[in-house]
Amino acid sequence: MVDVRQLSKNYRFQPVLRDVSFAIETGKRVALVGPSGCGKTTLLNCLGGIDRGDHGSITIHGLKLEALTLEELTLMRRKSIGTIFQFFHLLPTLSVFENVEFPLQLLGIQPAERKARVSELLDRVGLFAKQASLPTELSGGEMQRTAIARALVHRPSLVLADEPTGNLDSINGAKALDLLAELSDEYKITMLMVTHSHEATHICDHVFEMNDGMITSSIKNK
Ligand SMILES: Nc1ncnc2c1ncn2[C@@H]1O[C@H](COP(=O)(O)OP(=O)(O)OP(=O)(O)O)[C@@H](O)[C@H]1O
Numbered sequence: 040m041v042d043v044r045q046l047s048k049n050y051r052f053q054p055v056l057r058d059v060s061f062a063i064e065t066g067k068r069v070a071l072v073g074p075s076g077c078g079k080t081t082l083l084n085c086l087g088g089i090d091r092g093d094h095g096s097i098t099i100h101g102l103k104l105e106a107l108t109l110e111e112l113t114l115m116r117r118k119s120i121g122t123i124f125q126f127f128h129l130l131p132t133l134s135v136f137e138n139v140e141f142p143l144q145l146l147g148i149q150p151a152e153r154k155a156r157v158s159e160l161l162d163r164v165g166l167f168a169k170q171a172s173l174p175t176e177l178s179g180g181e182m183q184r185t186a187i188a189r190a191l192v193h194r195p196s197l198v199l200a201d202e203p204t205g206n207l208d209s210i211n212g213a214k215a216l217d218l219l220a221e222l223s224d225e226y227k228i229t230m231l232m233v234t235h236s237h238e239a240t241h242i243c244d245h246v247f248e249m250n251d252g253m254i255t256s257s258i259k260n261k
């Protein structure tokens with residue numbers, strides 16, 4: 040599903056990713072752990088096609104990202120990738136419903152199907168009753184559940200999550216993790232999740248440890 044080979048990247052001659060290689064099988068969840076500044080977000084951004092490495096290759100679903108044009112990369116991202124951020128990144132002027140609907144609009148999906156899919160997912164994350172609320176009217180846990188719904192609504196094959204529980208208390212963090220595990224099992228989603236939390240590593244099949252731009256260990260969980 041995901042195959043990264045000898046990926047390297049520098050920021051102003053400073054190496055940030057050094058010869059990173061790994062593969063993730065379809066439907067598996069991987070936790071990426073490591074100290075601040077070691078390159079975790081940069082790696083996620085390269086996989087998500089919003090940043091590019093200097094050397095090496097990334098293959099997602101048989102597509103070599105470095106061989107794609109910018110338009111092809113954008114299309115691949117919209118169709119196949121869902122992203123969850125630490126600070127939720129909801130669009131502040133859109134309602135919960137509209138935030139979750141947004142990825143479907145980008146894909147040109149018709150209104151009736153959009154409504155059906157958004158409603159189903161809002162129901163699953165327990166936010167059906169809050170669909171008309173604005174993000175500012177939500178609790179942190181509700182914001183992150185909205186963001187989870189938005190990341191999954193277009194049924195991506197790959198979800199990239201950067202500290203998805205980093206700004207939640209332990210109860211809401213656990214709720215978000217349960218949802219992520221349950222929905223990614225059900226939709227057969229492959230997931231790479233940056234995290235500092237032990238609880239989050241527990242819902243993953245593998246834990247990759249990163250240090251100084253390199254993957255220094257890979258541990259199988261179960
Ligand atoms: N746009 C940029 N320009 C220059 N340097 C950058 C840029 N983005 C990141 N870096 C540097 O690259 C290194 C890796 O950053 P990255 O954000 O990937 O770390 P991280 O592992 O996600 O850290 P954290 O756990 O704090 O989020 C850091 O030294 C950072 O300062």
Ligand SMILES: [Mg+2]
Pocket residue numbers: 079080081201
């Ligand atoms: Mg980061």
